Amino acid sequence: MASLILNVSPIEEGFSLKARIYEALKAAIVRMNIYDTDAELRLDERALSQQFGISRTPLREALAQLDQEGLVKIVPRRGIYIVRKTKAEILEMITVWAGLEGMAARLVTHVASDEEIAELRQLHENFFSAEEIREHLGEYSDANIKFHQAIIRMSKCKLIATITDGLFMHVRAIRQRTIFERDRARRSLVDHMNIIEALEGRKTERAQRLVVEHTLRLRDHVEQHVDLP
Amino acid sequence: MASLILNVSPIEEGFSLKARIYEALKAAIVRMNIYDTDAELRLDERALSQQFGISRTPLREALAQLDQEGLVKIVPRRGIYIVRKTKAEILEMITVWAGLEGMAARLVTHVASDEEIAELRQLHENFFSAEEIREHLGEYSDANIKFHQAIIRMSKCKLIATITDGLFMHVRAIRQRTIFERDRARRSLVDHMNIIEALEGRKTERAQRLVVEHTLRLRDHVEQHVDLP
DNA sequence: CTCTGGTGTATGGTATACCAGAAACCAGAC
DNA sequence: GTCTGGTTTCTGGTATACCATACACCAGAG
Numbered sequence: 001m002a003s004l005i006l007n008v009s010p011i012e013e014g015f016s017l018k019a020r021i022y023e024a025l026k027a028a029i030v031r032m033n034i035y036d037t038d039a040e041l042r043l044d045e046r047a048l049s050q051q052f053g054i055s056r057t058p059l060r061e062a063l064a065q066l067d068q069e070g071l072v073k074i075v076p077r078r079g080i081y082i083v084r085k086t087k088a089e090i091l092e093m094i095t096v097w098a099g100l101e102g103m104a105a106r107l108v109t110h111v112a113s114d115e116e117i118a119e120l121r122q123l124h125e126n127f128f129s130a131e132e133i134r135e136h137l138g139e140y141s142d143a144n145i146k147f148h149q150a151i152i153r154m155s156k157c158k159l160i161a162t163i164t165d166g167l168f169m170h171v172r173a174i175r176q177r178t179i180f181e182r183d184r185a186r187r188s189l190v191d192h193m194n195i196i197e198a199l200e201g202r203k204t205e206r207a208q209r210l211v212v213e214h215t216l217r218l219r220d221h222v223e224q225h226v227d228l229p
Numbered sequence: 230m231a232s233l234i235l236n237v238s239p240i241e242e243g244f245s246l247k248a249r250i251y252e253a254l255k256a257a258i259v260r261m262n263i264y265d266t267d268a269e270l271r272l273d274e275r276a277l278s279q280q281f282g283i284s285r286t287p288l289r290e291a292l293a294q295l296d297q298e299g300l301v302k303i304v305p306r307r308g309i310y311i312v313r314k315t316k317a318e319i320l321e322m323i324t325v326w327a328g329l330e331g332m333a334a335r336l337v338t339h340v341a342s343d344e345e346i347a348e349l350r351q352l353h354e355n356f357f358s359a360e361e362i363r364e365h366l367g368e369y370s371d372a373n374i375k376f377h378q379a380i381i382r383m384s385k386c387k388l389i390a391t392i393t394d395g396l397f398m399h400v401r402a403i404r405q406r407t408i409f410e411r412d413r414a415r416r417s418l419v420d421h422m423n424i425i426e427a428l429e430g431r432k433t434e435r436a437q438r439l440v441v442e443h444t445l446r447l448r449d450h451v452e453q454h455v456d457l458p
Numbered sequence: 459c460t461c462t463g464g465t466g467t468a469t470g471g472t473a474t475a476c477c478a479g480a481a482a483c484c485a486g487a488c
Numbered sequence: 489g490t491c492t493g494g495t496t497t498c499t500g501g502t503a504t505a506c507c508a509t510a511c512a513c514c515a516g517a518g
Binding site for chain 1: 245286289290293294297305318321322324325327328329331332333335336386387388389392434437438441
Binding site: 459460462463465466467468469470471472473474475476477478479480481482483484485486487488 | 489490491494495496497498499502503504505506508509510511512513515516517518
């Protein structure tokens, strides 16, 4: 009588409205490339609540959360606006990222197994070969971020992962604006290789330094070649 | 007729209820040393709202914010609980702090003026002499944090300041549990001196390394001597 | 034409009422 | 006495109505 067994809790709806709205809005905001459009950046609470078919209360809670994360700015009696990060803010984010990933690399030299580091090398080599094949390097940025996230994950430090995830969310929004240069990609791959070797050799200071310098180079590149308000 | 000029906007009440409640709750939670008591860690929305004399809505928004910051945990249909950080979480916070302050020190060697660094030295020496005088070293922790915050401020990186402020808030809650040892204080002062000298000499790598190692030593100390769930 | 004052309107802020789920409690059967 | 079932109650979640303020618009005076 297995056919009579209740298909319990396929409930897609296991989360609170607030949480679902939050995710939906976040995804929507990140998706739309706010830096490439002059579109209206204002959100209307009442319109959104009708659009989602819910009341304003959970919507407002979701918006408050987005406000705190810096994706949105709530101006009292004025409106709710999607935030365009300034160039200075983006640069600070990359700086913080550099500091955190540098610390992650340091931790990796102490807590990661040889197998994990080997997987990182594998990841990099896969990326590298793929890189050689398609000259179209659009995915460079994604693969690059994957590499760095792998280091962070291997550090076993959840907090670093949490914070950097929040940073990536913002930084990715401008990745389409980063002018890709072949030289930078090649340099990047060399950097990655050196980082991997430092990790394999458990060279704590060197690994941290290489990661920091690598990411700070990205910062300088953005500073010089990306044009933002 | 100057006496007739209106003393405009002494409005103490310039902030929204949500913001004020948020500050009040945050202060209250940080104040009560949650690690030293077995007191009930549960908060009652309705009771609080009556206690503050406001409705549940702004209170809930303030609580949601505290939840996101990790000071409080909202469990659906169960209750709202003040969070006791686990030892592992505290250690991660100190690790992140180390990474960020290390980056701050690096930045300081590039962006801070000689005058600013001189002030840091002054701050440290004031602390040092005061330290020598009163054997009662209760304020060591506070002065220590001031020193580190000064470095962060001098880095001119607002984001690092924002994140570390959030970390300090949590770490301070357990500072009363950190066993103070004379040797650690002395070692700490030597570290600070070395850091100052590295900054003065604009030795970027050295400054970063010293700060990182200094803070990681604190982490190891907490790991070994502080007893938490 | 311009400036000023008032009023209308749209916005976020707040208060309140109701809903749903979970846990605790209690009564009845065994 | 213990286990089981339902019911009560307390919790956070949601919906809705109302309030206060900032801005826009317009009319009237100069």
